[in-house]
C-alpha cells in the first residue's frame with residue numbers, strides 16, 4: 001500500500017482520473033479495476049463525470065447524470081452533443097465544492113477514488129472545468145492520470161506518435177503524475193511500445209519503414225518525446241481478462257510517491273508565492289488608500305471654508321507658518337494650486353475671514369480626539 005496519510009495522520013486516498021480516446025476501453029478498464037479492488041477488499045469510491053454515458057457497468061457513488069440532464073441542457077441551450085456534454089460538465093463544476101465535501105467525509109475509510117471522464121477526451125482535458133476539477137482534487141489528494149491506450153490501434157509508428165504527443169500535452173497541462181495504460185494486451189502485447197519508448201533507435205528503425213511525408217516530421221518529434229518518456233510510468237493491462245491489474249496498482253503507489261515528492265512541494269511553493277503576492281498587493285492598496293485619504297482630508301478642508309461662504313482657505317496654518325510664507329512660497333506649497341488663491345485673498349484684506357476661520361478651527365480641534373487631531377494636523381501641516 002502506498003503512503004497516503006498526511007503528517008497529521010489524515011488519510012488521503014489516491015485519485016485516479018481515467019482518460020482515454022473514445023473506444024480505448026476506459027469504461028471496461030474502470031469496471032475491471034473496480035472488480036479487482038472489491039476482491040482485494042478495497043472498494044473504491046467512484047465518480048462518473050460522463051453525462052452522456054447510456055449505462056455504466058458499475059455503480060458510481062457520485063454521478064454527474066444525477067445532477068445534470070445532458071439532453072435537457074442540449075435542448076435548453078440549443079447545443080449539439082459535444083456542446084451539451086461540455087455545458088453539463090461546466091454546470092456540474094459549479095457544484096464541485098459540494099462533491100469535494102462528500103469525498104472529504106468518506107476519505108478516511110477509502111483506499112482509492114476513481115474518476116471516469118467523458119469519452120470525448122478533449123472535453124475534459126482542454127476545458128476549464130476539466131482543469132478546475134483536476135486542480136481541485138490535486139490540491140488535496142494524490143491525484144494522477146491513467147491514460148488508457150488502445151494498444152492494437154497504436155501499433156503503427158504514426159498513430160503511436162500521435163497518441164504520445166497527445167499524452168504529452170495532457171501531462172504538461174495538468175502536471176500531475178501520469179500512468180500510460182496500454183490496454184487490450186490480450187489482443188496485442190505492449191512490448192513494442194516499451195521498446196520504442198526506451199530505445200530511441202528502434203523507433204527510428206520503425207519510422208524508416210514508413211515512407212510517407214510524415215516520417216521526417218515524426219523523426220524530429222520523436223527526439224522531443226524522449227524527455228517526456230522519462231516522466232512516465234508504463235503498464236500493460238487487459239481490461240477484459242484482468243491481466244496487469246496489480247502492475248497498475250504498483251504504478252499508482254509510485255505515482256503517490258511522485259505526487260508527494262514533486263507535485264505537492266511545487267503546489268505549496270505556488271500557493272506560498274500567491275499568498276505573498278496577495279499580501280504585497282494588499283499592503284500596496286493600503287498605502288494608496290492612506291495616501292488618498294490624506295489628499296481627501298486636504299480637499300475637505302478647502303471645502304470647509306468654502307461651504308460656509310468663506311474664503312476657501314487651506315487648513316490649520318499657524319501664525320508662524322503664515323509669517324514664513326512670503327519667504328519660501330515654492331518650498332511650502334510645491335505644486336499646490338490653491339496657494340496663489342489663498343495669498344491673493346489674504347492680501348485683499350480678508351483678515352476677518354481668516355480670524356473666523358481660525359476660531360472655527362480651534363473649535364474643531366477641541367472636539368476632535370487626540371488621535372484624529374494628530375492625523376488631521378499631520379495631514380494638513382505644511383512641511
Ligand SMILES: Nc1nc2c(ncn2[C@@H]2O[C@H](COP(=O)(O)OP(=O)(O)OP(=O)(O)O)[C@@H](O)[C@H]2O)c(=O)[nH]1
Nearest residue numbers: 022023024025026027028119183184187238239240
Ligand atoms: N479485447 C479487448 N477488448 C477490450 C478491452 N477493453 C475494452 N475492450 C473493448 O473495447 C470496446 C470499447 O470499450 P469501452 O470500455 O466502451 O471504451 P471507452 O473508452 O469507454 O469508450 P467510450 O465510452 O466511447 O469512451 C468494447 O467493445 C470493449 O469490449 C480489452 O482489454 N481487450
